[in-house]
Amino acid sequence: MDDDSPQARWERRTEMLLAVASLVFLASYAVLVLGQGLAASWRDACVTAMLGAWAIFAIDYAARWRLSGQGPRFVRTHLVDTLVLALPLLRPLRVVRLYEAVLRRRGEPRLTLQARVISYAGLSALLLGFSGALAVYQQERAAPGASIRTFGDAVWWACATLATVGYGDVVPVTPWGRTIAVGMMACGLALLGAVTGSFSSWLLQVFSREGDERPPGS
Incomplete structure (x- = not known):
């Protein structure tokens, strides 16, 4: 039976948004790094998109921390999520959970x-x-x-x-x-x-x- 706790419901509602935010972050970072001679307006847009994606990660992390009721212990029990929030290199890994989320929404076997x-x-x-x-x-x-x-x-x-x-x-x-x-x-x-x-x-x-x-x- 699926977990029906407030934290689990929040994670199910936000998993698609977080996956999209991960893709936006990765695409913006790639354009910023690979776009030689990129116009200043485009560079600003890429930086803004990256900061927006990070803000979504931060809000999700804070919400799950609050809903878990674990207090500071949440950081120790969710080390991967903490690293994803702190290290930009790991943020695209949120996309990994997208496949299972799609299967679950369609009711297909895992x-x-x-x-x-x-x-x-x-x-x-x-x-x-x-x-x-x-x-x-x-x-x-x-x-x-x-x-x-x-x-x-x-x-x-x-x-x-x-x-x-x-x-x-x-x-x-x-x-x-x-x-x-x-x-x-x-x-x-x-x-x-x-x-x-x-x-x-x-x-x-x-x-x-x-x-x-x-x-x-x-």
Whole structure:
């Protein structure tokens, strides 16, 4: 049975809005970073859209904090939401919940737990990779001695970092670039662990099911 608490009802009502706000934030940030020679009016519009999206996240966070009745303990029990609010790089991850929200509204069956983890991890990796590439490109493109000079270089670096390969052919040299790199490495390890664990669990279930269906003595 679905949770019918005030906090759960609020989350169901706002999940689509938060997903749209995440897309607006990511699109505005991408235009701001990649739009070389962008007119001042467009840059202002992008900054305004990003601030508006952050305001929506902040209002949602404050409302859920109040409805939870947990007080300061809410921060500890909702670390991901706290990080999404505090770190711009993670805000596009709100889009990950959009797929399940659409299925729930249509009354369609959800995926199995393993399939959901793998699909969510894949989408999270895609969003994190794109956001991380944008952030590193913004910090590195004009830095002295930087090896990440184009957005293509930044995308290649983000893929290698999230995959925990780390070729080392292009690396960030600025303090903020390296800070972003540390976060990307941690996210890459977490996503890889989630996918590996879920895939292993699925294989164990398949083999166990085959063992149960095998005739005795075979």
